[in-house]
Amino acid sequence: MLKVAILISGRGSNMEALVRATQEAGFPAQIACVLSNDPAAKGLEWAAAQGIPTAVVDHKPFGKDRQKFEEALHEKISTYGVQLVCLAGFMRLLTAWFVDQWQDRLVNIHPSLLPAFPGLHVHEQAIEYGAKFSGCTVHFVRAAMDHGPIIAQAAVPVLSDDDADALAARILKMEHKIYPQALRWIAENRVNVHNERCFIAGATAPEPIVNPQ
Numbered sequence: 001m002l003k004v005a006i007l008i009s010g011r012g013s014n015m016e017a018l019v020r021a022t023q024e025a026g027f028p029a030q031i032a033c034v035l036s037n038d039p040a041a042k043g044l045e046w047a048a049a050q051g052i053p054t055a056v057v058d059h060k061p062f063g064k065d066r067q068k069f070e071e072a073l074h075e076k077i078s079t080y081g082v083q084l085v086c087l088a089g090f091m092r093l094l095t096a097w098f099v100d101q102w103q104d105r106l107v108n109i110h111p112s113l114l115p116a117f118p119g120l121h122v123h124e125q126a127i128e129y130g131a132k133f134s135g136c137t138v139h140f141v142r143a144a145m146d147h148g149p150i151i152a153q154a155a156v157p158v159l160s161d162d163d164a165d166a167l168a169a170r171i172l173k174m175e176h177k178i179y180p181q182a183l184r185w186i187a188e189n190r191v192n193v194h195n196e197r198c199f200i201a202g203a204t205a206p207e208p209i210v211n212p213q
C-alpha cells in the first residue's frame, strides 16, 4: 500500500475524490494524512470525519521565509511515513528545496492542458484565447510553477457561451476522475520518468476528437 499525504488549502474536492478512491476495495494506496497551510481550509473537516489524520502547518508565522515553512511542512509529513505527496489545491508555491526532497514523489493537479494556461485565472485565459478544448493535467512537480512530467490529462470542449465558472465545473468533474486514476498508476508502479517524460506501462491510446461545430 502506497502511503500518501494530501496537501490542501481550500474546499478539497480533489482530496475528496482521492480519499473516496482509496476507500474502494483493492485500491493500492492509502491516505495517511491531509495537511493544510490554512487552518480554515474546508476540506480538513471532511477528512477528519472520514477518520483521516489531519494537521495544519500555518505558513503565516514564517513570514517571507518559504524554506522554513517548507521544512516544518516536510517534518510534519515525514511523521506519517509518507511515500507520495499529492497537492490538491495547495495554494503555496514550493521552492526547489522542497521539490528536491520529493523528486518524482510530489504530484499536482492543474485545471488546464499544460503547458497551456499555467498560473491563476486559468479558465478566463482559455476562454479569452479561444481554445476549443481545455482540461486538466496531473503532473510531477518541478521547481517551475505548473511544470513537470505529465502523468495524465483529460480534455473537455470549451463551448462558445462558456463563462469561467461553467468551464471550471466541466473540468473539475474530469479532475476528480484523472487524479485517482493517476494515483492508481503510480501506486501500481506503472509510471516511469525518462528525460522528463512520463511513460505509463500498459497504457492504451485514446481516440482523437474534433471540437464541436
Ligand code: GRF
Binding pocket: 008, 010, 011, 012, 013, 014, 015, 088, 089, 090, 109, 110, 111, 172, 175
Ligand atoms: C482545482 O481546480 C485544482 O486543479 C487546482 O485547484 C483547484 C482545487 O480545488 N489546483 P479543490 O480544493 O480540489 O476543490
